[in-house]
Structures are given as C-alpha cells and as structure tokens.
Amino acid sequence: MRQSFDFPADTSVLAKIGELATETGRAAGFNDNEINDINLAVSEVCTNTITHGLKNDPTRTFQLVIQWNTGEIEIFIHEAGEPFDPPDLKDPDLEASLEDRPVRGLGLYLLRNLMDEADYRVGRDGVKTWRMLKRKAEA
Amino acid sequence: MKITESVKDNVSQVYIKGRFDAHTCETVDAYIREKMEKGRHQFVLNMEKVPFIDSAGLRVVLVIARDLRGEYQGDLRFAILQPAVNKVFEISGLNNVLRIFDDAETAAQSFSE
Ligand SMILES: Nc1ncnc2c1ncn2[C@@H]1O[C@H](COP(=O)(O)OP(=O)(O)OP(=O)(O)O)[C@@H](O)[C@H]1O
Numbered sequence: 615m616r617q618s619f620d621f622p623a624d625t626s627v628l629a630k631i632g633e634l635a636t637e638t639g640r641a642a643g644f645n646d647n648e649i650n651d652i653n654l655a656v657s658e659v660c661t662n663t664i665t666h667g668l669k670n671d672p673t674r675t676f677q678l679v680i681q682w683n684t685g686e687i688e689i690f691i692h693e694a695g696e697p698f699d700p701p702d703l704k705d706p707d708l709e710a711s712l713e714d715r716p717v718r719g720l721g722l723y724l725l726r727n728l729m730d731e732a733d734y735r736v737g738r739d740g741v742k743t744w745r746m747l748k749r750k751a752e753a
Numbered sequence: 754m755k756i757t758e759s760v761k762d763n764v765s766q767v768y769i770k771g772r773f774d775a776h777t778c779e780t781v782d783a784y785i786r787e788k789m790e791k792g793r794h795q796f797v798l799n800m801e802k803v804p805f806i807d808s809a810g811l812r813v814v815l816v817i818a819r820d821l822r823g824e825y826q827g828d829l830r831f832a833i834l835q836p837a838v839n840k841v842f843e844i845s846g847l848n849n850v851l852r853i854f855d856d857a858e859t860a861a862q863s864f865s866e
C-alpha cells in the first residue's frame with residue numbers, strides 16, 4: 615500500500631500527519647508503542663522540513679509518502695528547500711547537567727533511536743529526501 | 754492546546770491538554786513565562802492529558818526549568834507522564850535532570866520539602 619500527500623510548510627499540519635502515521639501504523643499491524651515511535655519520528659523530520667528546510671513559508675510545500683505492508687512501514691519526506699548536509703551526527707550529551715545541556719539536536723537523535731533505518735540523500739535536482747523504516751519486532 | 758492553572762501555597766499547577774509539539778510549544782512557553790514575570794517561580798506541569806511531546810516541547814520545558822532554577826531558585830516539575838511521553842523523556846535523558854512525579858499532589862508538595 616502507498617499513500618502520498620503534499621503539505622504546506624506550516625506546523626499546524628503536524629497533528630494531521632500524526633493521525634496519518636497512526637492510521638497507517640495500525641493498518642500495518644503495529645502496536646501502540648510502535649505507533650508512538652513512528653509518530654514521533656515522522657513528526658521530527660517534518661518539523662525540520664517545515665522550520666529549517668522551508669523556513670515556515672506556508673506557500674511552499676513538501677511531500678510525505680507512506681508505504682506499508684503487514685509488519686513494515688516506510689516513510690519518505692521530500693523537500694526542495696535550504697541545502698543541508700547532515701554533519702557526522704554525534705549523539706547529544708545525555709549526561710550533561712541541566713545548565714550545560716544543548717537545547718538543539720534532539721530531533722535527529724530521536725529519529726535514529728526510534729526507527730530501524732533512517733537515511734538522507736540529496737537528488738541531482740536538489741530535492742532532499744529523508745527515508746525511515748520500521749519493522750515489527752518478531753513476536 | 755488547552756491550558757489552565759490553579760495556584761495553591763504559591764505553587765502553580767499548570768494543566769495542559771493536547772499535543773505538545775513544534776506547533777503548540779510556544780503557547781505553553783508564553784503562558785508560563787507570563788506567570789514568571791508576575792512573580793511565580795514554582796510550577797507543576799500536569800501532563801496527564803498530553804499524549805505526545807516532541808523535541809520542540811522538550812526544549813521549552815528544559816529552558817524554562819533552567820531559567821527558574823538559575824534565576825529564581827524556582828523550578829518546573831512534572832506530574833503524570835503518559836507512557837509515550839515518559840519514553841521521550843527517557844531517551845533524551847531529561848528524566849535525569851528534571852523532577853517527575855506520579856501525581857500532581859506529590860509534585861506540588863515537593864516544593865515545601
Ligand atoms: N530538512 C532540513 N533542512 C535543512 N536543515 C536541516 C533539516 N533537517 C535538519 N536540519 C539541520 O540539522 C540540525 C539538526 O536537526 P535536529 O532535528 O536534530 O535539531 P534541531 O531541529 O535544531 O532541534 P530539535 O532538538 O528541536 O530537533 C538542525 O539544527 C538543522 O540545522
């Protein structure tokens with residue numbers, strides 16, 4: 615199964631994207647915990663796309679594609695905004711005290727923790743694509 | 754996002770309802786900061802009706818707690834995290850630096866210890 619959506623770069627769409635992720639996650643047979651993980655992962659990438667990639671400009675859009683089979687969901691987010699090379703992403707310092715803790719950089723860390731696969735590429739046309747995949751754990 | 758407040762013994766219980774994400778986090782931030790400016794520095798954020806938090810929500814609570822502790826000897830403490838929210842606090846390590854309670858009453862009382 616495959617569904618594709620276009621959304622404006624406005625954070626008000628996040629709730630709707632959460633509903634879509636929940637519905638498809640359920641259709642693919644994931645449990646509530648797994649659906650929560652998928653929800654947060656897709657939300658983090660879409661928030662980055664909206665705020666960093668498209669600068670909260672609601673006249674610009676991005677594409678969300680959700681593909682699923684029983685026990686597996688794969689999500690693509692395509693956007694042609696600000697160029698971005700993910701630096702060698704290092705994990706945020708989770709042991710840091712409240713004072714010293716960095717307040718940015720949690721989004722992609724959560725993504726990598728919540729999904730089985732997460733990767734990023736830039737096409738020759740400049741379109742940036744995040745792909746993420748989750749498989750249901752063997753029963 | 755719905756926000757209400759009740760104050761008892763100088764502790765403000767802030768009750769929020771809905772997704773706490775990049776879209777709604779500024780509402781929570783503005784609400785608590787307005788109370789801070791009016792001199793309130795002890796807060797309990799009741800999260801019972803919050804099914805979802807993202808990194809933007811975490812940043813808001815982290816920075817408020819930091820400001821309250823650093824500038825006012827106050828704090829922002831938490832009551833009743835739903836499982837999904839609790840998991841995000843854990844993965845991000847915020848449960849090590851923020852004070853989280855199972856119920857609102859205990860969270861409020863912790864300020865008089
Ligand atoms: N789609 C994107 N377009 C451009 N830059 C991006 C994009 N996604 C991420 N980035 C860059 O990567 C950085 C890390 O992203 P990450 O989501 O981990 O942190 P953040 O968004 O800054 O803060 P938060 O902890 O709230 O997510 C961002 O600060 C931004 O500079």
Ligand SMILES: [Mg+2]
Nearest residue numbers: 658662721722
């Ligand atoms: Mg982010």
